[in-house]
Amino acid sequence: xxxxxxxxxxxxxxxxxxxxxxxxxxxxxxxxxxxxxxxxxxxxxxxxxxxxxxxxxxxxxxxxxxxxxxxxxxxxxxxxxxxxxxxxxxxxxxxxxxxxxxxxxxx
Amino acid sequence: xxxxxxxxxxxxxxxxxxxxxxxxxxxxxxxxxxxxxxxxxxxxxxxxxxxxxxxxxxxxxxxxxxxxxxxxxxxxxxxxxxxxxxxxxxxxxxxxxxxxxxxxxxx
Numbered sequence: 001x002x003x004x005x006x007x008x009x010x011x012x013x014x015x016x017x018x019x020x021x022x023x024x025x026x027x028x029x030x031x032x033x034x035x036x037x038x039x040x041x042x043x044x045x046x047x048x049x050x051x052x053x054x055x056x057x058x059x060x061x062x063x064x065x066x067x068x069x070x071x072x073x074x075x076x077x078x079x080x081x082x083x084x085x086x087x088x089x090x091x092x093x094x095x096x097x098x099x100x101x102x103x104x105x106x107x
Numbered sequence: 108x109x110x111x112x113x114x115x116x117x118x119x120x121x122x123x124x125x126x127x128x129x130x131x132x133x134x135x136x137x138x139x140x141x142x143x144x145x146x147x148x149x150x151x152x153x154x155x156x157x158x159x160x161x162x163x164x165x166x167x168x169x170x171x172x173x174x175x176x177x178x179x180x181x182x183x184x185x186x187x188x189x190x191x192x193x194x195x196x197x198x199x200x201x202x203x204x205x206x207x208x209x210x211x212x213x214x
């Protein structure tokens with residue numbers, strides 16, 4: 001296990017991670033990491049998350065093949081959010097859309 | 108009050124909002140909205156958030172002048188995260204940095 005800079009995980013032990021395409025700068029998704037998924041991400045250079053709905057570790061792309069190779073991880077000023085720039089092997093969204101943010105909110 | 112599409116607010120009544128510069132595509136910050144701050148944002152065309160640390164409504168830029176004019180709001184596939192593309196009047200971060208994600212995580 002590698003040493004990490006102090007990060008603020010929430011009361012459930014999670015930190016939100018914004019995933020952005022490193023080439024197009026498109027925001028792809030928001031997911032959550034716990035300490036273990038962050039360590040796995042750093043170790044393997046691909047994104048691992050904690051699935052809140054399935055209560056389990058989730059290697060993004062393990063089933064679909066659409067892994068996300070990590071290019072860079074940044075921390076925000078409060079150290080309670082991560083920004084992960086990736087090189088995605090395919091669509092980020094389970095709907096097949098390139099990004100999960102494919103719907104516009106209309107007031 | 109305008110009708111909103113169904114959004115999933117968490118057990119605290121909040122939804123995370125990723126703020127992205129609409130011109131440069133830079134991710135600027137992550138903040139949280141409740142129903143009221145989202146309504147105010149839609150009404151005024153500028154970002155309003157719920158400050159978890161101060162437990163109060165927060166009009167971004169009210170003090171600093173660095174308001175964020177809203178260009179577009181998208182919802183993710185799960186309807187539990189917003190992506191807000193903005194035209195910022197100045198730096199997003201209270202540190203004076205253009206983005207809150209100015210530090211790289213080094214493993």
